[in-house]
Amino acid sequence: MIFNFLNLMFQIQIKEGTGPVFFVLVLFVAALFFFLDKARKGATFKIRKIAGLDAVNEAIGRATEMGKSILYTTGLETASHIATIASLTILSRVAKRAARYGTRLQVPSFDPIVMSLSQEIVRESYLEEGMVDSFKGDDIFYLTQEQFAYTAAVEGVLVREKPATVFLMGYFYAESLLLAETGNSIGAIQIAGTDAVTQLPFFIVSCDYTLIGEELYAASAYLSEDSNIISSLKAQDFGKALLWIFLLLGSIVTFAGSTKFLSLLGAST
Amino acid sequence: MILNLIAPLGTTEGLGIWIAAFLTLCIFSFLYKDNPFYKFAEHLFVGVSSGYYISIYYWNTLKPNMIDELVKGFKALGQGNTQKAFGLDESGAVMAEPHLRMLIPLMLGIFILLIFISRKNAWLSRISFAWYIGVASGIAIPTAMSTRVLLQAQGSIRDFCSYNSDCATSAGLDPQVATTALWINAFLLLIGTLSALAYFFFSLPSKGALKVMNKVGIYFLMISFGASFGYTVMARISLLIGRLQFLFYEWLGITIS
Structure with missing residues (x-):
């Protein structure tokens, strides 16, 4: 079911070139609001030293x-x-x-x-x-x-x-x-x-x-050093973590001979 | 090696070569230290390029997109054709030529100039900046997401198909090229991508497995930077060779035979 939903979203990209980008941006914005809300409720986020x-x-x-x-x-x-x-x-x-x-x-x-x-x-x-x-x-x-x-x-x-x-x-x-x-x-x-x-x-x-x-x-x-602003960093990390999982799963599935993930990204299949 | 005559000063081409050679040497003199020759070339370069760009912007942007459109719009307004003046056809549909609709960007431009003209009304410039940054971000973010994230992810995954000939064919890979070597390359690419990506997790403490991954990621990044450094240095050396060729061949007339 999740595959079908993802496929539906990503199908739009194949035709119009905007589906996956829209989907990823919606996810990112949702994460941004989620972490912003947490920050406003008093949550503090730690960042590693740069x-x-x-x-x-x-x-x-x-x-x-x-x-x-x-x-x-x-x-x-x-x-x-x-x-x-x-x-x-x-x-x-x-x-x-x-x-x-x-x-x-x-x-x-x-x-x-x-x-x-x-x-x-x-x-x-x-x-x-x-x-x-x-x-x-x-x-x-x-x-x-x-x-x-x-x-x-x-x-x-x-x-x-x-x-x-x-x-x-x-x-x-x-x-x-x-x-x-x-x-x-x-x-x-x-x-x-x-x-x-x-x-x-x-x-x-x-x-x-x-x-x-x-x-x-x-x-x-x-x-x-403001939690509200740092929450955006947390959302960025969430996006990167999703991409990390997507890449790992995608590689395993593709290695197994399936082109499902490539299809999701609009590759020629 | 044959030393021909130095480019003759009497001709237009010769004079151009002499000026170019002089300015090249002026810029090269910075290698010794800051000096009046470098200052002269620097100021000339900045001044000439600024003037050039002002001219380019006027003739390629301001005049055709703004002045000409406004003139056409006011002409149409003078003829009593209000719809055409605002870039609308008879049915009220928006035409490609904006005519007086260009008053909106003109106004936004004037708002920016208020920073220098009227401090009291300078706050209006924020409307222009907000518009500009908003539109620019709206264009840049989806483009970056598409080209820098999704297409890169696709490229990282695709080569794993090379292990399976059916998959390789359906993924658009050439089965002749889809070899085990390609699959090993894909595996290395995956390790590099995942570890480098993990290095950029800012909100997780660098401990345990993540610490190991960060270290591997940094190694991958430094190897790629090293390769990129060497490649780019070679390209820069070719630029230097180009300038030296100009000085030796075109200016001094030295040819190797």
């Missing part, structure tokens, strides 16, 4: 102690990219800390919309910390949408301003190593995070901490 995120406060503190600035880049994608959205939520947390400690925060932007969003987010963070007078809109600035011109300009900022802390969070392309190496050469503590699989190795070798894929998405909830 070294890169634990280092965020330490990195901001280092810049404060050294009297130097923090440089934060949201990557080379537009605001419609998931990694950019995740990066903007982390920017909010970083800006709050920077405002609290009175540390200068510079955000060179690749995309004009992302720049406007960053400005609003940072301003809001300063406002929440009661430091809106210290907010400098000019520190969140647009450079260009040409990949290597942007890279050259950020490298220029790095070597001239010599920030103590560099955050490279978002989606990156071939410029990842250039940025991270320059940050490394000026002795900055660097925390990178991206879901660009091809760029992760470069960040791993040249940055102090690297958030790998999902860790970037989890960062906002992790840094918030």
